[in-house]
Amino acid sequence: MxxxxxxxxxxxxxxxxxxxxxxxxxxxxxxxxxxxxxxxxxxxxxxxxxxxxxxxxxxxxxxxxxxxxxxxxxxxxxxxxxxxxxxxxxxxxxxxxHPLEMEAWTESGALNTGLAINEVSLLRQTRQSAKLRISVDGKVRLEELACDGCMVATAAGSTAYNLSAHGPIIPLDARMLALTPISAFRPRRWRGALLSHRARVEFEVLEADKRPVSAVADNLEIRHVTKVAIRERRDIxxxxxxxxxxxxxxxxxxxxxxx
Incomplete structure (x- = not known):
């Protein structure tokens, strides 16, 4: 160099x-x-x-x-x-x-956006576990995940919260994202997935009124979300x-x- x-x-x-x-x-x-x-x-x-x-x-x-x-x-x-x-x-x-872009819709129908350098996390707000439906590029991949939460992490963020949740460490030049559950209850043995950096991940919050969920993009928190879409902003x-x-x-x- x-x-x-x-x-x-x-x-x-x-x-x-x-x-x-x-x-x-x-x-x-x-x-x-x-x-x-x-x-x-x-x-x-x-x-x-x-x-x-x-x-x-x-x-x-x-x-x-x-x-x-x-x-x-x-x-x-x-x-x-x-x-x-x-x-x-x-x-x-x-x-x-390159950061992740989060689009989060709330129960009121409002759309909130944010950028995350490390990860976008969905987290349960109460004692009730969260229930999430997960789609990748428009196709449902997991019909229902009962958990404390789930996250999409960048390579740069893979050694942070993602690693603490037993997600994989990703080399910076791998052009991949980590989809990592947080304390998954059902399906118990699901450990997440490695996705292309071009993937668009969508979470639908099931039973949102009973099991409220917040979405966090680094230091921006949006509460009572019903749907969250995440993609990498390669242009930034x-x-x-x-x-x-x-x-x-x-x-x-x-x-x-x-x-």
């Missing part, structure tokens, strides 16, 4: 954690900071949740985001180091991801930067061999 020229215009942003704010102030003193709208690179200081927030905030600009961990998990972040930051950014590898590209030797692909591969 040939390194690019160090960025001349960096915008630093930080989560509300005290250590993230302190890091932003120190880095701004060292390297200066411009408004995000004028930046070549955005440096996000926080955890994985803040990285997602930063990507969402820059959906329309498409400015590459380089994260440094000042949070807890940090799977999507680089190690924090104040030395030689422009050179590190210039040598970093790029991971291009988001770029994350990772230090040389610590690419997103390497992290995903290493995650599959962790004890």
């Amino acid at each position: 040939i390194a690019s020229a160090p960025p001349s215009r960096i915008s630093f942003c930080a989560s509300d954690r005290p250590e993230a704010g302190l890091a932003r102030d120190r880095l701004t003193t060292l390297y200066g900071s411009v408004d995000a709208a004028e930046a070549d690179i955005i440096v996000a200081l926080g955890g994985d949740g803040f990285m997602l927030e930063t990507l969402h905030a820059n959906l329309n600009r498409g400015t590459p985001v380089y994260g440094m961990n000042r949070g807890s998990v940090g799977f999507l972040m680089n190690d924090y180091d104040e030395v030689g930051l422009p050179e590190r950014i210039a040598a970093a590898g790029r991971a291009v991801i 590209s988001l770029t994350m930067l990772f230090d040389a030797g610590r690419s997103f692909e390497e992290r995903v591969l290493a995650e599959q061999f962790m004890a």
